[in-house]
Amino acid sequence: MTQSGTLYVVATPIGNLGDITQRAISTLQLVDAIAAEDTRHTVGLLRHLGISKPLLAVHEHNEQQSAQGLIKRLQAGESIALVTDAGTPAVSDPGALVVHAVRQAGLAVVPIPGVSAVITALSAAGIAQPGFYFEGFLPASGSQRRKRLEILKTLPTTLVFYEAPHRIVECVTDLAAVLGGHRQLTLARELTKTFETIHTCGLAEAVAWLQADPNQQRGEFVLLVHADVQEKAEGLDEETLRILQRLLQDLPLKQAVALATDITGQKKNELYEAALAFKAANTHE
DSSP: OOOTTEEEEEOBOSSOGGGOOHHHHHHHHHSSEEEESOHHHHHHHHHHHTOOOOEEEOOTTTHHHHHHHHHHHHHTTOOEEEEOSSBOTTSSSTTHHHHHHHHHTTOEEEEEOOOOHHHHHHHHHTBOSSOEEEEEEOOSSHHHHHHHHHHHTTOSSEEEEEEOGGGHHHHHHHHHHHHOTTSEEEEEESTTSTTOEEEEEEHHHHHHHHHHOGGGGOSOEEEEEOOOOGGGGTTSOHHHHHHHHHHHTTSOHHHHHHHHHHHHOOOHHHHHHHHHHHHHHBTTO
16 A cells, blocks of 8 residues: 555566566556656556556656656645656666655655666676676767766776667777776676677677677667776786687686687786686676
């Protein structure tokens, strides 16, 4: 049963409609109205669930103004669900301004947890390093994007980004240029949908992988740039690290190190330490 004067922040599926929780369904059934990022999109979800409710448009262009209208309705005793087109509201989607305003007004905000593209991607990437930094969408401008990446490159953990299909190639190009082609990238595309793809490769190889199949440039992306392990291999140049990483994808560690030693002429013990660091950082390999 919902409580009067309460805003419910409801997570909805990012693709597969079967991922919605029973609690989310119950909440949507019981609230007085639903504040939606795109009412046309939400109508489709509600129709699938057999729910009919008044819909209020709350999106990035009207969120500040809409918050005041929602507060008045909540103060009048209504209960309202806040949803976005997919995933958890207020996480790189509209909702944060509404939630802040409602809390500032002294009204209750109740989260109804569910799908998050960030957590979904991380769970399937096999990244063993502790922690991650979620940036969301990088700036659309190339110069501003590279400037932001220069700041983020010093963080010693996995970096998580969202990206749209029409910018994916230029974004990954900048990731490699600024963060270093030796770092590993997991591209998670169309998560929970029919053409779901989760692919890990070196950043230096990622653009070629995307361009080899135009279908891999479609859909919404979560990009996971693994933590930089080059600090543990300071004596090795980027090309040597790239070769070692590539060999580790197909060969046992000792064999990969031996072959990398022959190819690069680098010291075996340095390559072995670097290989151990790569293995620890990328348990899927």
